[in-house]
Amino acid sequence: xxxxxxxxxxxxxxxxxxxxxxxxxxxxxxxxxxxxxxxxxxxxxxxxxxxxxxxxxxxxxxxxxxxxxxxxxxxxxxxxxxxxxxxxxxxxxxxxxxxxxxxxxxxxxxxxxxxxxxxxxxxxxxxxxxxxxxxxxxxxxxxxxxxxxxxxxxxxxxxxxxxxxxxxxxxxxxxxxxxxxxxxxxxxxxxxxxxxxxxxxxxxxxxxxxxxxxxxxxxxxxxxxxxxx
Ligand SMILES: Nc1ncnc2c1ncn2[C@@H]1O[C@H](COP(=O)(O)OP(=O)(O)O)[C@@H](O)[C@H]1O
Ligand SMILES: [Mg+2]
Numbered sequence: 001x002x003x004x005x006x007x008x009x010x011x012x013x014x015x016x017x018x019x020x021x022x023x024x025x026x027x028x029x030x031x032x033x034x035x036x037x038x039x040x041x042x043x044x045x046x047x048x049x050x051x052x053x054x055x056x057x058x059x060x061x062x063x064x065x066x067x068x069x070x071x072x073x074x075x076x077x078x079x080x081x082x083x084x085x086x087x088x089x090x091x092x093x094x095x096x097x098x099x100x101x102x103x104x105x106x107x108x109x110x111x112x113x114x115x116x117x118x119x120x121x122x123x124x125x126x127x128x129x130x131x132x133x134x135x136x137x138x139x140x141x142x143x144x145x146x147x148x149x150x151x152x153x154x155x156x157x158x159x160x161x162x163x164x165x166x167x168x169x170x171x172x173x174x175x176x177x178x179x180x181x182x183x184x185x186x187x188x189x190x191x192x193x194x195x196x197x198x199x200x201x202x203x204x205x206x207x208x209x210x211x212x213x214x215x216x217x218x219x220x221x222x223x224x225x226x227x228x229x
Contacts, residue, residue, distance in 0.1 A: 009056055009087055012063035013115060024060040027177075027208060028068070034175070034205045041147050044155040044173035044202070046166040048193040050081065052181035053210035058156045059087045066117035070151040073110070075121045077139075077155045077169045079130035082123030084156060088113045095124025099142065100133040106142060119150070130158075134168045143172060160193045167200045175205035182209050 011020050031040060045058040055078070062074040076084040077096060085092035090111050098104040099121070111120045127133055146153055155173060157166040170176045176197060180190060197204055 010059060010063060012060040012067070016067065021060075021064075024057070024064045027057070027061055027206075028064045030206055031175075031177070038174065040152075040175045040205065042143055042153045042155065042173045043175050043177060043205070044077075044157050044166075044170045045177045045179060046157045046170055046193075046197070047159045047179040047181070048161050048185045048189050049159045052159070052179050052184060053208070054078075054159075054179045055083045055087065055156055057177075057179055057208055057210060058154050059084065062118055062154050063115055065152055065154075066115055070117060071149070072118045073121065073146055073150040073153045074113075074118065075153065075155045076123040077134065077165070078158045079123050079127060079133065079165065080158055080163070082126065084120060085122040088120055090120065090122060092122040092124060095122035096139075097124035097127040097130075097133060099124070100136060100138045101127065102138070106145070131164045131168060134165055139169070140172055160196050161189060167196055167202070170197055170202035171200040173202065176202045177206050177208060178204055179208045179210055181211045184211075 011018060012024055015021060031043065034040070045054045047054050058074065062072050065072045074084065075096060076082055079097050082092055082095070085095075088111075090113065094104050094109050096109070099106055099109055109121050109124070111122065113120050133139075143153065155169055157169040160166040160170070178193070178197070194204065
């Protein structure tokens, strides 16, 4: 995925015709092509470390799906660093943490985003025990309910190196997209993250190489594809 200009986190919504938007549509298409043998209803995004671009990529991908007419539920399951509320400029007073702790009803926490077909569950207040909440069984139960009303559920998660949260969420998904910031993380750590995901039987369906600066000729050659299987 190419480098975005600072102000355009939700480029899909600002400029649908840009080459960067085309890149996010390519991610969508690639996911659709990897569905040939099993349906990918719940997709989680993770990475090795923080700051590699999970939130930016998943937000734009969610818009790409919604623009295609799919009913999308985007969930901020990165309970330690809630961020989707600022991307979509909504309140984070209640969210996933409250739902998992049985502190609110699901209807109250599914927010509209101003983007047709795109619903959002923010992370909610940071809880003292994110891993326990995510693994309690409640999230799995809720996902089954949401699957009935949404065509696709996208879950933003924590990076997998430091805490178990991202792995717990990944293990509940039908497929995981692994975001790698080009040149940032040691190859060895990336390999370890991959092993951790395999250990919890998460199925990695693709890798997004993010922030990559391409030369002009490289860009022409690859037409800004930022995804590889
Ligand atoms: N393709 C990109 N081009 C430019 N900046 C990016 C790109 N992807 C992410 N960023 C920026 O990098 C920072 C970290 O990205 P973010 O999506 O929040 O990462 P993560 O969710 O993995 O922690 C943010 O400030 C974001 O705006
Ligand atoms: Mg994030």
